[in-house]
Amino acid sequence: MTMNQETKGGLTKNQSLVFETLSSARAPLSAYTILDKLRDRGFRAPLQVYRALDKLMEGGAVHRLESLNAFVACNHPDCQMRKTIAFTICDTCGQVEEINDEVLSQHLETIAKRNEFQPQKLTVELRGLCMDCR
Template structure:
């Protein structure tokens, strides 16, 4: 287990904002939420995010161009594969790691001579709750 990094005030505020958010946030959404704390420029947010990404406390979701707080920063480092399931309806994000998937990616990279720096997998779809709502709506529509 790596020691918890010492964070600056801005890094702490950005991390707290992401941790409290129920959805992924863009850098500009973070900036809007932190204006009352003295944040004035996007660069303040981006600098904090860079450090938080480096330490593994935050992840960037490329498909959404947004950020989420790591749900279990103590369990993986930057070299481990991280996967995200993203609900297209409610915007919920679930973070997970799967050693079997990671092993398959590693085997492919080794066979191809590909040097992997990071591996992030993003899966888009519907969460169980939104899927049930969609199924109920479809059933109601079919019955009408």
């Protein structure tokens, strides 16, 4: 077993750093905010962040929030839970909750069929106020 560029989590050094940064944040972070937080650790360019984010999103460890142009760590412990289809996003405190709702999922599928549309990616984001902030 060689020590290669991957850590035990299956992540490379840069990927781990980006993931840890997102995991310890209490709100979504932009790629440039992540970059700034990782300058001490040797990050110098946006691309280092975007590349790590791409891989993390591929594996489902990180989600992109389209309406914020920002990123969050998946909040499911082992990230085997890939069913997140929706997010609630508090505009005051930034808190993000992942929604896994089979009925919603089915209904979106139904809507697609009805429109003869073949969906490849879903974006469902509810922006507003969380329990604590309203």
